[in-house]
Amino acid sequence: MVRGAKSIYPNKSAPMSDESVKVAVRVRPFNNREKDRGAKCVIRMDGPCTYITNPEDGTMRPAQRLFSVIFGLPPDFVLANVGKEKRFAFDFSYWSHNSADSHFATNPIVFQDLGISVLENAWSGTFPDLPDAD
Helix, strand or coil: CCCCCCCCCCCCCCCCCCCCCCCCHHHHHHHHHHHHHHCCCEEEEEECEEECCCCCCCCCCCHHHHHHHHHCCCCCHHCCCCCEEEEEECCCEEECCCCCCCCCCCHHHHHHHHHHHHHHHHHHHHCCCCCCCC
16 A cells, blocks of 8 residues: 555555556646636546536537537537537546645555556556557
């Protein structure tokens, strides 16, 4: 166990070799450019779930345009869902946006949940099978 790190997912301590894939997401703090632009955080996390709220100003932002293109959604659909929240479930959702929050995930916490099993499997020679490049 990492000193001072208490997992926020105490029931997910199984070795990685017992599972096929673990999926984790982590929200980071705003950088200076985002702070200078007055960015608003549209992410919230609750346990392993991450919620994204479509910004409420009704204008198509670059990120919304990209989202529209990536997922093949018409811009009208994206704008019609302004202010609505979308839920995504992962194995781990880490909140690292504001260190003052009680559910802030430090690097040691993330390492405790994910990194240790990766290292243990690496030291034991347990690696995932990778397909041939042929």
